[in-house]
Amino acid sequence: MKAAILLIILYLVGLASTNDNCYPETVYMTLGEYYSPDYSEASCTNTLQISFSTVDQCSDSYVIVLPEIIEGEEPFHTNNFLRQTAQPVLGKKQSVVEQSWNGEKFCHNGKNCEKVYYKKFVHYFTFDLCSFQKRFTYKIYGNIDESPRVFTGILPQREAQSDKIQEFLAFGDHEISVPGNYTISSLSKLIQEKKEYDGILFLGDYAYEFYNNNATKGDIYMNSMEPFYSYWPYMFSPGNHEDCQNFAFVDQKFHMMNNISQQNNNVFSFNVGKVHFLSVNLHYFNNGTGVVDPQIQESMLKSVEQDLISANLNRKNQPWIFILGHKPIYCVGRSDCYDYYVQYQQFDRLFYKYGVDIFLAAHQHETTKYYPMYQNDTMPYQQIKQNIILNPKSYMQILQGNAGCDDMNHTDVYYNATWVLSRSFDPGFGTLQVINDNLIQFLNYDSYTNSSLEPTMIYSDHSYHIKNNTIDYELYNKI
The missing domain is CATH 3.60.21.10 (Metallo-dependent phosphatases)
Known part of the structure; x- marks a missing residue:
């Protein structure tokens, strides 16, 4: 069922247009709520959070995580999805936060003041990865029609x-x-x-x-x-x-x-x-x-x-x-x-x-x-x-x-x-x-x-x- 849902999503690749303003940047990972001391869910959820920013809102952004590709194996791409033996995990999009500043004054200790004009969108995804090994690969799509940015990540016990x-x-x-x-x-x-x-x-x-x-x-x-x-x-x-x-x-x-x-x-x-x-x-x-x-x-x-x-x-x-x-x-x-x-x-x-x-x-x-x-x-x-x-x-x-x-x-x-x-x-x-x-x-x-x-x-x-x-x-x- 999960694989079928992912196939439907990936099938939509041709429905969106290329947009350089959807290029994912300032990528970082954080630990999820699973590591919080008051975590009380019976199942293993929200183990990892991945965030990145784009120039436009890019509402079709998504992130897929899968176990690290073994050296020599064919990389994971949309066109060879069915040939993968590992089950990818699609991130849950929690929010897209608009960072918009229109001339507000920023200072440090009342000095070095500047008016800031800035607009970016911060994308925020969570993942349930308890069954994964410590090292994994993830791919960030700023837009559904874009080529992904590929990263390797480490998740502690x-x-x-x-x-x-x-x-x-x-x-x-x-x-x-x-x-x-x-x-x-x-x-x-x-x-x-x-x-x-x-x-x-x-x-x-x-x-x-x-x-x-x-x-x-x-x-x-x-x-x-x-x-x-x-x-x-x-x-x-x-x-x-x-x-x-x-x-x-x-x-x-x-x-x-x-x-x-x-x-x-x-x-x-x-x-x-x-x-x-x-x-x-x-x-x-x-x-x-x-x-x-x-x-x-x-x-x-x-x-x-x-x-x-x-x-x-x-x-x-x-x-x-x-x-x-x-x-x-x-x-x-x-x-x-x-x-x-x-x-x-x-x-x-x-x-x-x-x-x-x-x-x-x-x-x-x-x-x-x-x-x-x-x-x-x-x-x-x-x-x-x-x-x-x-x-x-x-x-x-x-x-x-x-x-x-x-x-x-x-x-x-x-x-x-x-x-x-x-x-x-x-x-x-x-x-x-x-x-x-x-x-x-x-x-x-x-x-x-x-x-x-x-x-x-x-x-x-x-x-x-x-x-x-x-x-x-x-x-x-x-x-």
């Missing part, structure tokens, strides 16, 4: 596997620049090697003033990063360079975890293997940013706390809890972030109270690993050699803001060396390896030299939160 090491890429603060191009070159080598990372954790600030030249700067960046964002699931946490128009532009462009109805990426969480991830847009708590809203603040704090309570109740399945953000709570080396602890102290308290293990952030254009922190001071830990930490008694903050931009200057206006485990300033990116329930490892890659720096290993029994928090677990277990 949602359930934890005791013998499986998970690996994620992590980076932020990236643009098309000399330092940024070094990182693009390094990431390209990973594609050539067919590295099967479980996803990209992007920590904010894409393209830098993406709204320049009527927002074509952002599209050029996304098109340049297509080989990576279309290959590994791309989980985007907004940065301060995205706060223009109260994040409205990026909320239209990026839809995390099927949050299309609210068009809002402020708080969302997902589980992959042994890790519970929670992404938080902390910019609504910055003084003087122009986006502070007490109602949004209250709602976000409540959502974060409820999510962390649930994550602790599920710690048997996901023993690690990671926060994704952009601006750090603790800071060394720059004058603009010396008081972030004061602005973000509610989150410092919540992360400590509910046993968060790692806070992944960016903003500073460097990679810096902090000792466990709480209330503006270091917390107890054991250290073996320089790079092995045992049972930290609070969360550890790791900055990965060195993917590469034009501003890679480092002036230590404010520096507390007792907070810092390690620090590097060259362009690069990080990889997070989850080895088992109690051991993780961070590797930092230097894009200049295409080499990895000394890894940092963290062992935790996840027990520090039990003594420090006041959760009535029995009460929550009864709900």
Whole structure:
């Protein structure tokens, strides 16, 4: 029946006219609602989301996913559909969002202001792919009469596997620049090697003033990063360079975890293997940013706390809890972030109270690993050699803001060396390896030299939160 429906759709190929304005661009994949911690469907649905943009509305767009074609086999095309042994999956079109800006003013910190004239259509598809292998092929048709764009994608296992090491890429603060191009070159080598990372954790600030030249700067960046964002699931946490128009532009462009109805990426969480991830847009708590809203603040704090309570109740399945953000709570080396602890102290308290293990952030254009922190001071830990930490008694903050931009200057206006485990300033990116329930490892890659720096290993029994928090677990277990 499914094959018959697909044949009918494909039969309509000759009914539409060729239209260059339906060429799919800025393609990226994200994890679907299947990975959400509150997913409760009996069947396996919405495992993957694929999004792209076109110049025109292109209402006949569609996407087909099928297992990766084995080398030497004839590729999948409309004219040899019946000869395929694998069953393709047709994407469910959730929406086509019109991004239309007609001279509204975009600024960064009240500077570099431009009026933006921009119109694109963002297409948003979901897929049910539980029966697929980890690697797959997908074809995007911007219009039913167009030749497809062909991509390969990676889909991680949602359930934890005791013998499986998970690996994620992590980076932020990236643009098309000399330092940024070094990182693009390094990431390209990973594609050539067919590295099967479980996803990209992007920590904010894409393209830098993406709204320049009527927002074509952002599209050029996304098109340049297509080989990576279309290959590994791309989980985007907004940065301060995205706060223009109260994040409205990026909320239209990026839809995390099927949050299309609210068009809002402020708080969302997902589980992959042994890790519970929670992404938080902390910019609504910055003084003087122009986006502070007490109602949004209250709602976000409540959502974060409820999510962390649930994550602790599920710690048997996901023993690690990671926060994704952009601006750090603790800071060394720059004058603009010396008081972030004061602005973000509610989150410092919540992360400590509910046993968060790692806070992944960016903003500073460097990679810096902090000792466990709480209330503006270091917390107890054991250290073996320089790079092995045992049972930290609070969360550890790791900055990965060195993917590469034009501003890679480092002036230590404010520096507390007792907070810092390690620090590097060259362009690069990080990889997070989850080895088992109690051991993780961070590797930092230097894009200049295409080499990895000394890894940092963290062992935790996840027990520090039990003594420090006041959760009535029995009460929550009864709900």
